[in-house]
Amino acid sequence: MSELKNKELFAEPVPCSARPLLFDDEKCIGCNACANICQVDILIPAPEKGRHPIVLYPGECYYCGACVMACPRDGAIRLQHPLMNRAKFVPVRKGEHHEA
C-alpha cells in the first residue's frame, strides 16, 4: 500500500481545440465556487490563494453553465461555445406571413 500512499500525484492541463471558460482576473476573487459546483470536475483550485481556478480539462466541459450560475462576482467567469458551435442569427425578413 505504501507505494500508492507515497505516489506523487500531479496534474497537467490537457489542452483541446476550444476555450470553454474565461476568467476576468480583475473580478475573480478565487473563491472556487465554480470548481466546487462543476459536475464534470474540470477545474482545480489555483495553487495561489485568491487566484482563479485552473481549467485542467477544457475538452471535458459539458457547457452547462453551472459555474457561471454559481459565481458570486458577475462577469468573473464566462462560458463560450467553440467557434464552430456559435449559431447564426440574422435580422428578420419580411415575407408573406399569417398574422398571429
Add this chain to the structure above:
Amino acid sequence: MQTYKWPYKNELDVTETRECDVLVLGGGLAGCYAAIAAARRGQSVILVEKGATARSGSAGTGFDHWESACTNPCSTVTPKEIAEAYVDEQSGYSNGIAHYIECREGYDRLLDLESFGGKIRDTDDEFKGAEFRDDETKLMFAYDYKNKFTLRVWGSTFKPALYKELLRLGVTVLDRTEATALLTAVVDGKKRGVGACAMNVRTGKFLILRAKATVLTMSRPARVWLFNPDLVGLCEFRPTQSIGSGHAMGFKAGIEFTMMEKSVKGEFSAAGRSFPPYGAGNNHNTWYAATMVDARGVEIPYVDRDGSELKTVSERYYPAPGQKFFLKGGVIDNPKYEYRGPETLDFEELMRRGYQLPFYADLSRMPDAERRVIWGMMVGEEGKTKIPILQNYTERGFDPTKHMLQSYGTGWQSANFLAQERQLFGAPGGIWHDWDLKTNIDGIYAAGDQLFASDCASFACATGYYSGRKAAAYAGTVALTAYDPAEAETERERLLAPIRREDGMDWRELNMAISKAMQNYCGGVKCDALLLEGLDLLESFEREIVPQICCKNPHELMRAHEVFDILTVSKLILHACLARKTSSVPLCFERTDSTETDPERDRRFITVRQENGRVVYDSHPLGYFGDLETEYEKRNQDYIRNEQKGAYRK
C-alpha cells in the same frame, strides 16, 4: 505545459466502510427523490454522486417541461389514458409501469418541489392573462392547451432545492464519489444486493457501502458509438460523466436488461457536429410552437394531423377536430395518427413547394406572451440554456423581436448523422423490473434513466420516489447482510490498477476504439456475423488493452473507469442485438440476415443477463404489466391513502 501538484489529499491507500438502510447510487433527479422517499420513512440513507448534487445530472442546470402531470387541477385527462397512450404510441415497447407511476404521482413530486423552494407557478405574474396560463392556480401549460397535462416549470431552481432538502432530512450525501460495483450475497439460495463499492474521484479513497437495499439511479449509457477525444464533453446530449456505469455494474452483478438492442441514429451533439441544444432555430420541445420561416422570410405552414393548414399561432396548441388530446415531448418523435399534434409541413413537401434553405425560427411574428415564454422562460429554464443560450446569445446581440435564429441540417435537426452514428435515445433499453421497480435481484431497485424506455424529468422524479419507498419497505424487513471481503478487494484492485502503472495507454484511445468498433459492427444494419466479430474485438480489448490503461491522478482514474464501463455496456448491447433475430421497426433494429420484420413471435421484450459468466436470454410478453390502474392500485393503497394528500409535505 505547466505541471501542478494534485490539490487534493492522496487517499489511494485508504478504505472506508459505511453502513445504511438504503443506498442510492446517483444524485440526479431520480436519486434525490429515492433518497427523500426513504429518509421520510425514517431510513438511514446514503446517496452517492460523482459530481456535485446541487447541480449534477441531466437536469442540473434546469429543465422546462414537466410531462404527464395528469393529476394537476387543470388537467382533463387521466393517468390511465396518457400512460396507455404512451404504451400504444411505442407499439408496446414501452415501460407501462414507469409511465403510469409518472402519470399518477408526477404532479405530487412537483408539489414536493414547490415545498422545497422550487418554482412551479408564475408567482411573479409575468404571464398574467396568457392563453397557456391558468390565472387561478398560476400554473402554466405547454403543447396541448386544451388538456393541460404538460406544465412549464422553472427547473433551474430544482436541483439546489432538492439538495437542501436531502441535507435537511439527514441524508448522507457523498459528492465526488463514483459508484463502481454492486456487492451481492447469496442468502437461502437467492442472490441479494448488500451494498456497493465506490471511489472518491478527487482523493482515490475506496469505499465499501453496506446497505439493506440499494437503488440504481444513474444514467443511461453514452459515448458508445459517438466519441471525439478533443471535445469529449460535446459527444453526447447528457453530461460528460453520465455514461452508464449503473448499467455496467448491473450487468456484471447479474441484473436483467431489456430493449438494449434499440439504438437510434444520432440526434444531438456528436462531438460538436450539431449546435448547442436548444440553441439553433427549431420548433420542437422547448421551442414548440415557434414560427418558422424560409430563407426569403416566407412563413412555413403548420398543419394538423389531417393536413389542414392552421391559420393562427393559437391553433398550434390544440388537438385536431375529433381528437381528444395529442402527445408531444421527450420520446415522441413521429407519433401515430391518433396522437399526432400540429406540426410544420414535411420537409419534402416544403421542397416541392419551393421553400428555400436555410430555415429560421422567427419569434418576432408570435404574440408577445408566446415569444416571451419561449425566449426567456423555456430557453432559460431548459437543460443547458440559462447561461449557454439565453445569456450568451443576448450578449452577442440576439433580440427575438428583431432577429431570427438559423436552423441547420434539413429541416429542424441541428445536424445530419450517418446511420452508424448511434445513440441510446428516444426511450432506449435499460433495467427490467417488476411493479416495485425491483430488479431481478432482491434488494436492488432502479429508477429514472436506468429503467428501460425511460423518459424525462417527471419520469425520473416519480419513479425515483416510488423506488425509494419500495426500497425502504424492503429494508425494513431484512438485516444488514455480510458482503464478501474478497469481492470488495478484487474491485479495489481493479479500480487502482491504472494508477499503479507508470506508462501506458490513455483512456481516450480506448474510448475512440470502442466507438469505432460499435460503428463498424453494430451500426445501422446488423447481422450475426458482424455482431460476433464485434464481440470478439471488444473481448480482445478487455483482455489486452484494459491492462495497459494508465493515468496520473484520481480524476483521470475516474475517466478510465468510465471507459471500462462503456466497454461492458457495449458488450451488453451486442449480446442484446444477437438475441433479437428479426428486424423491428419500433426498436429501430434492422437485420440483413433476416427477411422478417416484427413477426408476432418476436413481438416480446427480450432480456439479457449474466449468470456465472454466461449470458442468459429470456423473453416476456409486451403487456406483462397488466392493467396499469388496477395493478398500481393493488400495490399502493398506503400511498393513495396518505401521501396523495400530502402527508409529508410542509
